[in-house]
Amino acid sequence: MEVMYFVAAGSTLALIFAFCMFLRVKKQPEGTAEMIHISEAVRKGANAYLKRQYSGVAIFFAVVFVILFGMAIGGYLSFFTPFAFLTGGFFSGLSGFIGMRTATMANSRTAQGASLSLNKGLKVAFSAGSVMGFTVVGLGLLDLSIWFFILNAVFPGDISSITTNMLTFGMGASSMALFARVGGGIFTKAADVGADLVGKVEAGIPEDDPRNPAVIADNVGDNVGDVAGMGADLYESYVGSIVSTGALAVAAGYGMAGVSVPMMIAALGVLASIIGTFFVKTKEGASQKNLLKALRTGTYISAAIIIVASYFVIRILLPDHMGLYGAIISGLVAGVLIGAVTEYFTSDTYKPTQKLADSSETGAATVIISGLSLGMLSTVAPVLIVATSILASYYCAGGAGDFNLGLYGIGLSAVGMLSTLGITLATDAYGPIADNAGGIAEMTHMDANVRERTDALDSLGNTTAATGKGFAIGSAALTALALVASYIDKVKGIEGGFNFDLSITNPIVLVGLLIGGMLPFLFAALTMDAVGIAAQAIVIEVRRQFKSIVGIMEGTTEPDYAACVDMCTRSAQKLMVAPTLVAVIVPIVVGLLIGPAGVVGLLTGNLITGFVLAIMMANAGGAWDNAKKYVEGGAHGGKGSAQHKATVVGDTVGDPFKDTSGPSINILIKLTSMVSIVFAGLIVAFHLL
Template sequence: MSNMIFVATGSVAALIFAAVMYHRVKKLPEGNEQMIRISGSVHKGANAYLKCQYSGVGIFFAAVFLILLTLAFFGYLGFFTPFAFLTGGFFSGLSGFIGMKTATMANCRTAQGASQSLNRGLKAAFSAGSVMGFTVVGLGLLDLSLWYFLLSEVFRNLPEAERITEITANMITFGMGASSMALFARVGGGIFTKAADVGADLVGKVEEDIPEDDPRNPAVIADNVGDNVGDVAGMGADLYESYVGSIVSTAALAVAAGFGTKGVGVPMLIAALGVISSIIGTFFIKTKEGATQKHLLTALRTGTYISAVLIAIFSFFAVRLMIPQDMGIYGAILSGLIAGVLIGAVTEYFTSDSYKPTRRLSASSETGAATVIISGLSLGMLSTVVPVVIVGISVLVSYYCSGGASDFNLGLYGVGVSAVGMLSTLGITLATDAYGPVADNAGGIAEMTHMAPEVRERTDALDSLGNTTAATGKGFAIGSAALTALALIASYIDKVIQIAPDYKLNLAITNPTVLIGLFIGGMLPFLFAALTMSAVGTAAQSIVLEVRRQFQSIVGLREGKAEPDYAACVDMCTRSAQKLMIAPALIAVVVPIIVGLLLGVNGVAGLLAGTTVTGFVLAVMMANSGGAWDNAKKYIEGGAYGGKGSSAHKAAVVGDTVGDPFKDTSGPSINILIKLTSMVSIVFAGLIVSAHLFT
């Protein structure tokens, strides 16, 4: 129990640090009255959207809560399961809301800081990102600690093996709640932000030939709102879900591995030590005036690498303290940690304009938009090779280091622990990710308030860096999803065996139900991506028509003598996102249940395997293609191939608009899909065992 007190302490430390950073940002100068007014408009729009989204999602959570309560009443689930589902969703949404509130407060302060120096702009944006990062890990550990203490007390009279089984079985359900909230937040926010972004770019940059974030563009405020509801609130909920999902799935595997209470405590203790390491790492992030992209990346990487080294050292003592008889678990932790760093480095190579892939993509814009699209798709597909190899090696190393050769369950526990190792420094990793949208908003404010050109140059440098760190953050989330999914599939099989020891499990690929499940699972990420991409396209079309209408009907708008109707675009994006997010979000919940009722446990196992494999590869490809298209455009805007307004720039803008839903809607949502299908399958395992057509 003492290790769980340390975990709770780690949670408090993270939340205190987030509060300190929040007040540090709040004390920074906001700039002039016009900057404050625009920042206030963005904050108001983001608040309105989240209020609308949470109202709709609340109905879904109420319905699922009643279904889970009914299943608990009939004995398919534990009594606490429905309530754990609610807390998972609540804390996931809360982490996103706090991040959004901080980001909308920090945008004008970052612009004002950038007017003084590049380092002040970086510090302001990174401090705001730190609030997001440490709120996510703090609330995640808080939710874990509260449930662990509560369930330990409730089941205190049971033998240790039974007690820890009950605790982990109930705790895994709040992972389902977190995943459900994350999916709605990512998909809804992604539709909003990319519809506004695509609409603003296609009409503003391409048709009207006006700069990005020009105040004459009716969609410019909606675009800035979208950065916050999609890339901050949505991302926060997403990575909260990744974080707690990896921990609870590993805790569940500790029971099968025979580690009991101490095995459950290992992933939580590593996460708490990761908080301390991340806090220390933040103090090493700084830069100098005139820094290149490589220098800026080095500044952020210094902090993350120091955090990684510290957690590598701390984890050795954690494993030695908790399970000294199996020090191979430490090798699994290192495996995940190194895999995360390597995936980040590969993502940086393929998406940063400091390296050849994105520069070659920029060069392809000289021959038109078609070659930009072809080159970007090729880049994304090629970028999947190394991450797949890295994850494959990490799985093998963690499996065998943990004793998988002699005990299958020990090996699976090692794979789960490696996922926790990968996400252990999430506090600082997410801070470097979340700072990007703040810098992007700051650039918009600098443009709309006609600040000095060097201010926009500094914010553009920070924004371009943010695109790379955002892609890196997505790489971490996707990589951890692959490792966590394997642990969740194992947890699903264990759950079935606990419920029905005599159930006829046949997971051979020659089993027709397994094969059908594989095909359905392999198709699911493509169906999901198609629905989310279509949703962005449909919403963007309405924004394009609205922006065109305003340019045609508002006299003096082109000349800057009249003000556009910003609220109309914000309202249109909000309504479209709420309507269009329902179908893709529901398939992640509904499909595993339907497949289970039709094909049974074996079919669901095939479904989960198929979803994991194709989902991982598709998510990496989409995230990296999108990030490279965005940075290729920014590289040209920096003066390459004719600079802004050139034919190459217009071609790159088309590539960027295609890449927007790739990297900010469909791609990052797929990793949530992978884990949510597994979580749903575990929660509904009892029903699937009892009622299905085919064995």
């Protein structure tokens, strides 16, 4: 019980640090009046989008709350679950909102900082990203602390009842994360694709040129998708890994001490991440390798602190089970390695992306082919890394002797991977801020050296964003695996024990596997198609404005930016409904038709294909983007060349890969697990087969 006071203190520390970083960013000069005007336009568009999104999401949450409350009355759920569903969604959405508000405040300040020095621009963008990172972990630990104290007051000393109730709390966070990721992803990529295809390819004007009507919508999209969406996504992973590991601790017989371990590691991760942020700095004229090293230094120092601190956590709380320390380290190391592999495949510093840029010599088709090949190849190492982490954590925790002990070890590896989320997410959220800063530099015609610096920061941001997505997907796989184990344990505990055959020869399990294996492809198809539909509308609108508004191309008339922002907003809100409902409805329908064994098959198939597909899409998209940046830097004819146009086409295909479908799939595999856990009682009672 005393550990929870430490967790609450960790939450407070994270939120205080986030507030200090917010004040640091706010104190920086905003730049010229023109820069402030553009920044305010982006902020206004982002706020308008989130207001409309949250209005729609509120209806969904109200409907689901009523359903969950009805299930609680019927005895299929705890009465705490409907209310925890609301708090999970609220804190998830709040973390994304705070991060987005900070990012839209920081874009012009980053551009102004870059006018002074590269290090100054990096510092401002990273400080703003830190607000996102530490808000997520702070609110996540706050939500957990509040509910733990409430449940402990209702079930004093009954850790089994506490963890059983807390296990269902992640559904709200998962639902909000999916809305934020899918809706934000459709918005940002519709604007980005539309702006690139008409502006760069057809009209031959530079990226972020103020004459492009979709340029403000593009910058708005960076914030609502890559900041607010990513924040809500990783909030859900963070909370989900902790509560699922706590439930597995009880199943393994570790009691309160076992539940305390992931809580303590998460709280210590806050302190480690704060220390790591002070080591992020660079010098003028730094190469991409130098800039990556600057961000990686902070991350590695945080990881090293956790490696040391975790030893003492296990030594104090579970001294007779030191193998658990190996499980934590396996997850932490796996996270670092996945980041390194993603960096290798997506940064233009390395051969894979350079080779992808070389394929532009023969046109857009070969760029597409090479990018798909790169994305598929890039799945090998992450799969092997996660597989190794699973085996290492399972056997280090004692899985050879007790299955439940091994599952607890896998849960701890997920917690270890996410322990330094504060600084890891800061390096990710930094990316769209730097991207916006580059757009403002271009739109306000700042000196060429400023654009050089913001381009360097933007290119780095592409890599850190891709690395962050790899990290999010890897952590999602481990978290989802822990949730599948928790689902099995929950079903078996219903009404004194529900036994079911989970062998691969059971046709019900096999059918579930097939449906689950198909689900990520269905989901990706719906989200890709949504981006395509929305982007077509933006393309038509940009073409219309170029033809009908006199003076746009001469720069004497300002385009109608608001029309594109509003069009993207309406399209995103409409088109995100179908994929979101698929994620919620399919596991319930499958469970009611073929029972809990079929659900286990569905969750497993969904996890396996979703993990691989998400990595492929995220890495291919990141590589296409940086191949374009590599050509824009002067390779293969530079900007405006035929090779450049070929890489722009590749980038437009990669945009929904890396920023809509790919990152949304990792929420899909967790949300289906959470929905299955929440509806387990109903499925056990009413399934047909």
